[in-house]
Amino acid sequence: MTLSVLLNPYEYFEEIRPYGPVYQMQSHDALMVVGFDEAVEVLRNNTDFSSVISTTGAGQELPFEPSGSDISEQIEAHRNEIDEYGLVVTYDGATHSDVRSIANRLFTPKRLKANQAFIEQLADKMVKEAVATGRCEVVNEMATPFVTLVIADLLGVPEEDRDKFREVIDNAPPPGDMESGEFDGPSPLEFMGGFFYNYLQERREKPGNDILSELATATYPDGSTPDLLEVVKLATFMFGAGQDTSAKLISNAMKYISEEPGLQTQLRDNPDLIPALLEEVLRLEGSTKTTFRLARRDTKIGDVHVPAGKRIMVALAAANRDPRRWEDPHAFKLNRPRIREHLAFGRGVHTCAGAPLARAEVKILLERFFQHTADISLSEEKHGPRGDRTLEYEPSFIIRGLANLHVDLKPA
Ligand code: HEM
DSSP: OOHHHHHOHHHHHHHHGGGOSEEEOSSSSEEEEOOHHHHHHHHHOTTTEEOTTTTTOTTOOOSSOOOSSBOHHHHHHHGGGSTTBTBGGGOOHHHHHHHHHHHHHHTOHHHHHHHHHHHHHHHHHHHHHHHHHTEEEIIIIIIHHHHHHHHHHHHTOOHHHHHHHHHHHHHSOOTTBSSGGGOOSOOHHHHHHHHHHHHHHHHHHSOOSSHHHHHHHOOOTTSOOOOHHHHHHHHHHHHHHHHHHHHHHHHHHHHHHHHSTTHHHHHHHOGGGHHHHHHHHHHHHOSBOEEEEEEOBSEEETTEEEOTTOEEEEEHHHHTTOTTTSSSTTSOOTTOTTGGGOSTTOOGGGSOTTHHHHHHHHHHHHHHHHHHEEEEEEOHHHHOSTTSOOOOBOOBSSBOOBSOOEEEEEEO
16 A cells, blocks of 8 residues: 555545455455445454454465465464464454453453543543643543553553553554654563563462452363463553554544534533444544455355455455445444444454443543533644644554644633
8 A cells, every 4th residue: 555545545445446345456466345244244254264364464475375275274384474473363263262251351341340430530630631731632642641541450550560561652653554664662562561471470370359360360261271471462462452543543533523513512512422423433534444354265255256365455444434334424423323333343253352441431531521621623733724734644554543633722
């Protein structure tokens, strides 16, 4: 993809759409799925499609030459050689459901309720501080530290280490970034993995009452104990997976709140509409544009033949604007029928484990913004006048989100 497409994929997807819901990409030997029903079909079909390349993209060279009508054995033989393999989102079958069962423990209603009190206090404090200065850069000064501290609390990261985590995340490029060649700091996953290894090892030896102890001693559904490294990778991935995605949801939502005529007044009058706002922002500008699958055997998507070994880009952002599924798909509309069927959190067994947390934390933060301000507007100084705004997006093939968003805040 060219840089302009990375920065604004929507026009590109609309250029592709007339060719059909499943499109043979010109730049890679991969199919791009832009249709809603077809995207659901792929995400739900874990028999014919493997998630082994889900994070690495259509350009990922396979470490083997696919041969025959079923490459399942080749995938199993070479999994470990595929980039980024080893994250829950790249697992298939029983390995995936075992690890996912541990992730699900964290997002029980009881656990989320305990975390909610922390989120409310934090949101209140951060928003009040920002309002006191009259302005805020939403992405880096507000959203990223906010979501980092929330997940640190949920996972039980000790207070004294939280700043170090934040620093590494603040300095790292987003996933799928195409301009990060010069970035030479530690990868956040590597850095945090070291910490999680120590926490979890200590708690395996001497469990306490905290969440990390619960993770360290969790067993698979068959009663067996996971390898420590597997739990370390899961905790680390969860810490990382919600960072950019949730932070970008906050800033994308804030953009609509400040720019969509009449919306801010409507939300201030009726804050119960915030969840509906978030769903529409997720549909229209969800923070995860794409995910990837590898055809495990000869199969079909819709009526398009797909040979084993074909890489598939599931363009979630395009499916979420498919006119066959969404009326007037590029328009912002609150309370569309069956809006929660959008694909911003994926679908099927790999559906985002953190979706309940993302929805809750962003809702609480926005509530506090409405409570403590009388008006939120984009900074003309930084983004130019209404009608001629300059907004900078991340050059990532996975993440859709603003690189920065400056707002002026009028106190309540
Ligand atoms: C707006 C925020 C978020 C968005 C848009 C988002 C999006 C997604 C998507 C599209 C997937 C599926 C990928 C695939 O099928 O290949 C996914 C998976 C996942 N997400 Fe999120 N995510 C968000 C927030 C979070 C948060 C806050 C967490 C954790 C605290 C999280 C943890 C995960 C995990 C663990 C998976 C892997 C699930 C699996 O493979 O079974 N996400 N997310």
